[in-house]
Amino acid sequence: MSQRQHRVVSGARISGRLHVGNFLGAIANWVRLQDSYECFFFCADWHGLTTGYEDTEAFMQQKEETFLDILACGLDPERCVFFVQSDVKEHAELYLLLSLITPLGWLERVPTYKEQLQQMTGREITTHGFLGYPVLQSADVLLYGGELVPVGEDQLPHLELCREISRRFNHLYRPILPEPQALLTKTPNLVGIDGRKMSKSYGNEIPVGASADEIKQRVSMMVTDPQRVRRTDPGDPDVCTVHRFHGFFGSEQATVAQGCREASIGCVECKKRLAAALWEYLAPIWERKQDLRENPQRLQDIRQEGATKARQVAQDMLVEVRSAMRIG
Ligand code: SF4
Structure with a gap:
């Protein structure tokens, strides 16, 4: 069987503007995979709602923008x-059916559940929807008979849960659901402009569709070596966020590191070079985005066509599922 015959399924959770961390960690990989596998990719808007259910208006805008x-x-x-999850309501039906057979204990032991409960203070997320979102993730994959799921190491427990749910279904009814395997993806350790993990909730991200001016402004705010007070002080690039970014974008990391240690380059110049390298990298994305924005009808057609193709496969799977459960 050629690679192309294997089916890959993956979703991007909607939570604010797509940033360069999302791009390097997931979307760039999708772009590579689309030539090698049969791929189903989607904007996971219902997943975003599990934590963003209060401000739904802002959420709807983010959904359009992320697409x-x-x-x-x-x-x-x-x-x-490529489609939007909520355009294919079959996700909700399979989620419901799988939730019937998923023991609560399986969900409570998912490591990210407890972690996020601790991290997301100030938001009421002790909800059924938040606890159950790994079941929705499982439905997302199994609905398309997904065989491979691109995941980072941190997502492996979720995939294992999906496999357990699949096994339980196959054991209770009839063996029709696949047990998807991980397509392990290296997640680059890209931090935000303040040196913490890049995340919309910290406000430290660089949006992937940023303009040249926005990039300059975000780079100018990046934290540098705090010990380097004057231009003439030698710096330590290993503790500097700008230096880390140079490692991902452009080819000047070694040059600026040496210049920093010898104090032959200042932070202003170093940031200027980074902003230029970032813009060179992101400009094609920005240009394609302007083209697409100018053609809303084309965008709408792409979304509808994607949903139609996805729905055909999803409906066939649900016929099988209902039949196996003897409920339809
Ligand atoms: S010169 Fe560059 S690497 Fe060194 S501290 Fe300044 S911004 Fe960071």
């Missing part, structure tokens, strides 16, 4: 099926 951003990153709707 646009992902296309601008180079995803080609001719070479993969």
Whole structure:
């Protein structure tokens, strides 16, 4: 069987503007995979709602923007099926059916559940929806008979849960669901402009669709070596966020590191070079985004066509599922 015959399923959770961390960690990988596998990719808007259910208006805007951003990153709707999760209501039905057979204990022991409960203070997320979102993730994959799921190491427990749910279903009824395997993806350790993990909730991200001016402004705010007070002080690039970014974008990391240690380059110049390298990297995405934005009808067609293709496969799977359960 060729790689192309294997089915890959993956979703991007909507939570604010897509940033360069999301791009390097997931979307760039999608763009590569679309040529090698049969791919189903989607904007996971219902997942975003599990924590963002209060401000739904802002959320709807983010959804449109994320769909646009992902296309601008180079995803080609001719070479993969790309859609919005909530446009295919079959996800909700399979989620419900799988939730019937998923023991609560399996969900409570998912490591990220407890972690996020501790981290997301100030938000009421002790809800059924938040506890159950790994079941929704499982439904997302199994609905398309997903065989491979691109995941980082931290997502492996979720995939294992999906496999357990699949096994339980196959044991209780009939063996029709796959046990998806991990397509392990290296997640680059890219931090935000303040040196913490890049995240919309920290406000430290660089959006993937940023303009040249926005990039300059975000880079100018990056934290540097706090011990380097004067231009003439030698610095330590190993503790500097700007230096880390140079390692991901452009080819000047070694040059600026030496210049920093010898105090032959100042932080202003170092940031200027980074902003230029970042813009060179992101400009094609920004340009594609402008083109797509100018053609809203085309964007709407892409979204509808993606949903139609996804729904056909999803409906066939649900016929099988209902039949196996003897409920339809
Ligand atoms: S010169 Fe560059 S690497 Fe050194 S502290 Fe300044 S911004 Fe960081």
